[in-house]
Amino acid sequence: MPSRPGRICTELGCGKATAAASHYCPTHKAVVDARRAERMKGVHRQYNQKRDESDAFYKTEKWRKFSLYYRRLHPLCRECEAHGRTTASALVDHIKAYKTNPELAFDWTNVRALCKPCHNQVGERVGLSAS
Structure with missing residues (x-):
């Protein structure tokens, strides 16, 4: 099967051909990739600064012990079981x-054991992954 023909570079004023899967010629692709990488560094830096504040609780010895004990009593993912x-x-x-209910941190009725895929899906449903 023949490959798809190249496009014209989308950078203003450039009329060079691109590779089949790209929107930019090799010269502008390098510039765009560098710009995107620099922007992502700032995004990641900002996210990680906020994360350290919010995740400090999960690094405490009390939470680690609570979590291990709870998982010993509930070894299976609740969502998968359902x-x-x-x-x-x-x-x-x-x-x-x-974050919104710190008073319920160690409340047995406010926690559940989950596998990682279910935890990520639940976070998306609840809208926590965007915060």
């Missing part, structure tokens, strides 16, 4: 987020 699957739990999740 869907008929058997998956080992990987972490303990707060049902009502710790």
Whole structure:
């Protein structure tokens, strides 16, 4: 099957051909990639600064012990069990987020054991992944 023909570079004023999968010629692609990498460094730096403040609780000895003990008592992912699957739990999740309800940090009725894929899906459903 023949490959797709190249496009014209989308950089203003450039009329060079591009590779089939790219929107930029090799010269402008390097510039655009460098610009994107620099922008992402700032985004990651800002995210990580906020994360250290919000995740300090999860690094405490009290939370680690609580989490290990809870997972010993609940070795399977609650979401997977609800869907008929058997998956080992990987972490303990707060049902009502710790950021908004710190008083419920160690409340047994506010936590559940989840595997990582289910934790990521639950976060997306609740809208926590965007924060």
